[in-house]
Amino acid sequence: MERVDLTDEERIARSKRRFRESMIVSLLVGVSVVVLTVLYKSAEQRGIFEQFGVNTAQADKAFPWFLIGLLGVFAIFALIRYWVPKAERRPEFLRKNLDTIHAQWRWVTLILSGVAVLNTINFVTKVEDQDTASAGSVIFMLLTLALLVSFGPGCISKSYREALNDELMRTQRAKAARLGYLLAMLGAAVLYVVNLKRPELAGSATVVVLCAASAIPSLYFVLLEWVSGREN
Secondary structure (H helix, E strand, C coil), X not given: CCCCCCCHHHHHHHHHHHHHHHHHXXXXXXXXXXXXXXXXXXXXXCCHHHHCCCCHHHHHHHHHHHHHHHHHHHHHHHHHHCCCCHXXXXXXXXXXXXXHHHHHHHHHHHHHHHHHHHHHHHHHHCHHHCCHHHHHHHHHHHHHHHHHHHHCCCCCCHHHHHHHCCHHHHHHHHHHHHHHHHHHHHHHHHHHXXXXXXXXXXXXXXXXXXXXXXXXXXXXXXXXXXXXXXXC
16 A cells, blocks of 8 residues: 655655665566576577477477566566556656666666667577567567667656656767667668678668667667766
8 A cells, every 4th residue: 555645755765775676676587587598598408308298499489488478477567566656756756856767767778778689699690590579579679779768768658758858868868869870870771781792681680780779879878877977
């Protein structure tokens, strides 16, 4: 039950505690995904699936969906556990809690960028087994990064954008978006050449270009925020 008698200072302190807790939980989930992936690859190489009569090709298709389901469960848990009360979505409160919220979004951007790069590398290196689930997860994360850079924290909510996107944030986003545009144009030129010379590599090259045009500006944006002296 949400207490209505909390002061703004108490709400800010609670928000910081939730932020630290969510970072620990996110780290544990990330480590779990890595460990599960390593164990799966190890079992595949040792032929353990065949010993139990499991088709390796079917397992390869099912495993990405399993990871997506696992992350979906975590997303639902995080949505319930860290739901922001209405009183903490007021523009005046958001402005008071500006540094903590910006820190949260920086870490979200940083983690998404890292996962997107790793997924892109994994997708590109298995040319023979590129499936819809892998492609969909990569594209979803890259588009999410593009939204974060283009519209800033709370990119889906207009009230969040108005409260959190101060002049410094808008300047940082403009710099990152400009870099993303230049990378996208350079990537388009490279794709044109690849399509002419090696059309069989066009699909993988497209994913690499999308990754470069979204992940690099996102990381650049996070760097600009830290260099500018934002707290947390």
